[in-house]
Amino acid sequence: MRHFKKPERNQLVLMAHIDLNSVAPVGSAVRTIDDLVTSLDTTEIEKQYALDSVTGRNPIHPKTIIKVCLFAIHSCRFSLRKMEYDTRWNLAYRWLAGEHIDHSTIGKFLISCRDLIEELFTQTVVIAVERELVDFEVLAIDSVKLRASASHKEEKNSASLIKMAEKIRGRIKELLDDVSTEANELEVTILRRREQRLADAKKELCRRVEVKSVGKSECEKKKIVEKEKINITDFDAHKMQQGNGEINPSYSTTTAVDVKADIITHYQVNESDNDNKALIPAIEGSAEKCDGRHKIVDADPGFSSFGNLEKLEETNQKALIPDKRFEIDERGEQKRGKFDRSNFTYDAASDTYLCPAEKTLEMEATFQLNGRAQHRYGNAAACKECPFIRNCTSGEKRTITRDANEEIKEEMRVELAKPENKNLYKLRAHAAESPFGNIKHNLKYRILLRRTAERVKIEIGLLCILHNFFKIGNYRAELCSA
Secondary structure (H helix, E strand, C coil), X not given: CCCCXXXXXXXXXXXXXXXXXXXXXXXXXXXXXXXXXXXXXXXXXXXXXXXXXXXXCCCECHHHHHHHHHHHHHCCCCCHHHHHHHHHHXXXXXXXXXXXXXXXXHHHHHHHCCCCHHHHHHHHHHXXXXXXXXXXXXXXXXXXXXECCCCHHHEEXXXXXXXXXXXXXXXXXXXXXXXXXXXXXXHHHHHHHHHHHHHHHHHHHHHHHHHHXXXXXXXXXXXXXXXXXXXXXXXXXXXXXXXXXXEEEEEEXXXXXXXXXXXXXXXXXCCCCCHHHHHHHHHHHHHHHHCCCXXXXXXXXXXXXXXXXXXXXXXXXXXXXXXXXXXXXXHCCCXXXXXXXXXXXXXXXXXXEECCCCCXXXXXXEEEECCEEEEEEECHHHHHHCCCHHHHCCXXXXXXXXXXXXXXHHHHHHHHHCHHHHHHHHHXXXXXXXXXXXXXXXXXXXXXXXXXXXXXXXXXXXHHHHHHHHHHHHHHHHHHHC
């Protein structure tokens, strides 16, 4: 019967007697990772190994591979081949693993256990909750864009895919009509593989166009077909503008962080760069992993939408999420100054607006915009006689558009204006953004190595596990020194 191999830490290394424990003193990164991974329950992963078999080599314990992966990320060594190299020549890795591990072994392990990485992350959250590093007071939510392992030059629309496929078929025909050689056969094989990739890309592109075309007119559908693109290298990557202004194929990742000790309680890889759609799943995901809801949710204006605020109100979840209008008013950056919309006062009793020139704007029409009812207010007669008309609008009259449930955003602005809530909202900046700062600056992790959303989720999961481990490790070090 086979069994899992365990690292032998009392061995002859590099033809000399070296105490491997000397490279992993208490409090070091490698020791922290080793201790905390050892405490995880990997029973579900271990079930995938056929230990009852009497043939074959003894497998490396899954915890050992996880330790190597996490320490490699901490050391800014992200590629599998670099991990393999380090397990052969780096004493800290030799202390963790006990032997050299092939890069293909690590890769196959991560792929086979991709659905269980999130479960391991959940265990780190549970450990943090048990050690009272999560207090369920304030949950900070934010998103980051990480560049995908794909070139923007590989972004193609439907017409481009058809043109490329025709070019490949023409080249295949030329090669088949030519004298058969080993080089020609190899090129044909490569081209057929490329042709199949284009066919798969076109199929996925058609699916996206079909989804986006629901309820659209023929003219709108035509525009969608022309504009919608897919990246041939990585179908799931989408073009996004990053913090440095560059537009690259990227993935949007959202995290939920408890502000007490900056513990990440949830992470998710989003289908697109749309923070509005990411908010509710992030809150629900955090509640599920922590087995409890936070009292307050903080998020930036990118997450503010009527749909999100209404959902939060339905579930009695208190939140502090300013809209873009609130931030503009706070900074005093209104383009129209005295005649900015914020200076138009709404009277709910009469359902009218009072403009800065003391004129009344009455409701003129109701219409639908993005599936929501909107009311338009105006007063053409008053605007025609107003001496400030050119300061107020470039048109013939000034109109104000109001959502049918505008009150929900107005109530949020009132809450955010309270001094105690201002202090609570300030907690969001550090808690929500520090994990991304650590990942991008300290770990130098700015470009994803794996492709497809399924595999990218593995990378993000390992990064979040590592982040939580060191927050827990810092807490443990404080207890020891106290």
